[in-house]
Amino acid sequence: MQNDPIPLIRARALWMRRTAFTMVHRAQLGHPGGDFSATDILATLYFGVMRHDPARPAWEDRDRFIMSKGHATGAIYTALCAAGYFPEDWLPSYMQNGSPLNGHPNRNYVPGVETNTGPLGHGFPVALGIAIAGQITGRDYRTYVLTGDGEQQEGSNWEAAMVAGHRRLANLTLIIDRNRLQQGAGTEETSGLDPLDKKYEAFGFEVQMVDGHDVSALLGALTAKGDRPRCIIANTVKGKGVSFMENVAKWHHGVPNDAEFAQAMAELV
Amino acid sequence: MSHAVEKAGLYDCRDAWVKTLCDLAAQDPRICAVVNDSVGSSKLGAFQKAYPERLINVGIAEQVMVGVGAGLANGGQVPFVSAASCFLTGRALEQVKADVSYAGFNVKLVGQSSGVAYAELGPTHHSIEDFAWLRPLKNITLIVPADPWEVEQAIRWAAAHEGPVYIRLSRMPVPALEIPGRVFTPGRATLARQGSDVTLIACGTVVHLAMTAAEELASEGLSARVLNMHTINPLDEAALHEASKTGAIVTVEEAHLRGGLGGAVAEFTASHKPVPVERLGFDGFQPTGDLAHLFARSGLTVAGIKAAARRAVARK
Ligand SMILES: Cc1ncc(C[n+]2csc(CCOP(=O)(O)OP(=O)(O)O)c2C)c(N)n1
Ligand SMILES: [Mg+2]
Numbered sequence: 001m002q003n004d005p006i007p008l009i010r011a012r013a014l015w016m017r018r019t020a021f022t023m024v025h026r027a028q029l030g031h032p033g034g035d036f037s038a039t040d041i042l043a044t045l046y047f048g049v050m051r052h053d054p055a056r057p058a059w060e061d062r063d064r065f066i067m068s069k070g071h072a073t074g075a076i077y078t079a080l081c082a083a084g085y086f087p088e089d090w091l092p093s094y095m096q097n098g099s100p101l102n103g104h105p106n107r108n109y110v111p112g113v114e115t116n117t118g119p120l121g122h123g124f125p126v127a128l129g130i131a132i133a134g135q136i137t138g139r140d141y142r143t144y145v146l147t148g149d150g151e152q153q154e155g156s157n158w159e160a161a162m163v164a165g166h167r168r169l170a171n172l173t174l175i176i177d178r179n180r181l182q183q184g185a186g187t188e189e190t191s192g193l194d195p196l197d198k199k200y201e202a203f204g205f206e207v208q209m210v211d212g213h214d215v216s217a218l219l220g221a222l223t224a225k226g227d228r229p230r231c232i233i234a235n236t237v238k239g240k241g242v243s244f245m246e247n248v249a250k251w252h253h254g255v256p257n258d259a260e261f262a263q264a265m266a267e268l269v
Numbered sequence: 270m271s272h273a274v275e276k277a278g279l280y281d282c283r284d285a286w287v288k289t290l291c292d293l294a295a296q297d298p299r300i301c302a303v304v305n306d307s308v309g310s311s312k313l314g315a316f317q318k319a320y321p322e323r324l325i326n327v328g329i330a331e332q333v334m335v336g337v338g339a340g341l342a343n344g345g346q347v348p349f350v351s352a353a354s355c356f357l358t359g360r361a362l363e364q365v366k367a368d369v370s371y372a373g374f375n376v377k378l379v380g381q382s383s384g385v386a387y388a389e390l391g392p393t394h395h396s397i398e399d400f401a402w403l404r405p406l407k408n409i410t411l412i413v414p415a416d417p418w419e420v421e422q423a424i425r426w427a428a429a430h431e432g433p434v435y436i437r438l439s440r441m442p443v444p445a446l447e448i449p450g451r452v453f454t455p456g457r458a459t460l461a462r463q464g465s466d467v468t469l470i471a472c473g474t475v476v477h478l479a480m481t482a483a484e485e486l487a488s489e490g491l492s493a494r495v496l497n498m499h500t501i502n503p504l505d506e507a508a509l510h511e512a513s514k515t516g517a518i519v520t521v522e523e524a525h526l527r528g529g530l531g532g533a534v535a536e537f538t539a540s541h542k543p544v545p546v547e548r549l550g551f552d553g554f555q556p557t558g559d560l561a562h563l564f565a566r567s568g569l570t571v572a573g574i575k576a577a578a579r580r581a582v583a584r585k
Contacts, residue, residue, distance in 0.1 A: 029389055070393070095389040097558040103390035118393030119360060120329050150306060153328035182329065183306045190306060191328030 005048040009215050012082050013043035017241050018268050020074030023094040025261040033251035035074035037179040037236040042079040044218040045144060054084035057111040063141050064130050066114050068123020069148040070104040077101055085112035121154025128160045131172035146175045150182025153191050164229040165204025173230045179238035183252050200231040212236035242267050279442035283312040285417035286438055289424040290349060294320050299347040305334045311351040311381050331356045335364035342374035347428060354380025354396035354437060362402055369433045370406035377427045378435040384523030385563045386441045392554040401528025404502055409433045410455055411502040415476040416446045419499055422453035439474050446477060455500045458508040464494030467578045468512035471521040472498045472530050475569055479521050482574035493578055504533050513542040517581035521574055526550040545584035547577040
């Protein structure tokens, strides 16, 4: 098929995982588990869905993406770099003294970052404001926000959901990285979220569950339009792509030694 | 990590925190811990194992966490609400103000990884504003232990004290202070060293730097007194009267320059006996950097403290 974006998205996702893990290995800091669960979602958005122009990060009509789970900087920085928002030679400076690539994204340092995140539960309200601004100005951009699933325990998400549902903000898409793990344990053993779909339906969202690593399913879900805000529950695997990291809580902020790094690189092909 | 750290003569104060809390919980069934998905970062694994029913993990929900603390106190429990201090104080500030301070509940707030302990993770995770946010809440006793011994004293005192307390901890490795015969009394600064030319007033992770600076200054002919101001509220005004008599003051804190220890000391001296006060701390959001880098660029080093002491003395 001509113009099939899927091979490109997959290639970019592979590069993002390898590059993010290289950065984490070098810095001996980071959140690789959550980088990898989100990678396919970000690759699909930046390379298959969003209307954006890396040469004009402040373009008023750009689609917006808010990385609310700001700890997963390995994912957002590699996506922005692969898209061309900043040069590759920034990457080795990840979390080094004076680097623009802080442990949590800062819009004042990194082109393409829409807002500063890191404290969980901030991205969705800001995305809501961006979507309302679009309504006021009549601009037809779309706003996407990605939260973690543990992050959904923050009440600010539900306050934002109420407003989005009330205003029927069809230009707003909430994506939840449903990897079922938070920092210390599983979400369902900490403060259970299920049934997440029913909750968002009750708040006035059109809800869709997808496999968060199936690029063609993601493409379908992320390009669909309706007359209400959308919530995409992306079922994912924390640490996706590296056998010893998958579904293991300690890789939330675990960092690889040299042997683990080598094994991961051998698997990420 | 903590074994390697202890070999180097340094301690992760979270070990003293959890050991003390477990000891207290064994004697007192009212002791509970309330956390926000922060069992690991608060090092509460041992507590969770021993007292699973008294470990309340509300998930990633700090406002709920502090409100639950107030409710537990209402129900007769003695809750230690433990979370990264940036989220405990910043995210839940209104709960701390209204539910803990204004309502006056017997809640113990334990701020973990305070100051810039999270270094490279950036200003969202730094907690350098907490002193300024909490100082106006006058009934919250605000304690900043400097080493494992003070951590244990502070936790024990907090458990026995009826009323709100904020204890500011760090994961940053620190040495055990050598202050012979010291006793811990909240609201009474510890005189860590006698001196007459200038007084260095420090709290928490930087007290040992001030002590080393004073030692070096002595060999260079400047006599610096060192106060370990482990309690920021209430402030030890008697000790500050004595400090003013040395004619120059330097404050040293792993916190924002506005509204913290330095601010409190400056408020006091301005309204009593004005003397030059040089303040060391962080002047706003910090760039990306490791701990050593962040401390050095704000003068929170032995050399930086010595230079500030000389500036203060020159202003006499
Ligand atoms: C307000 C706030 N509280 C606590 C944290 C500490 N924290 C960072 S990541 C994390 C777990 C996040 O879990 P989840 O949202 O499921 O993210 P993912 O699994 O995608 O990494 C926690 C508790 C934080 N960053 N912000
Ligand atoms: Mg998760």
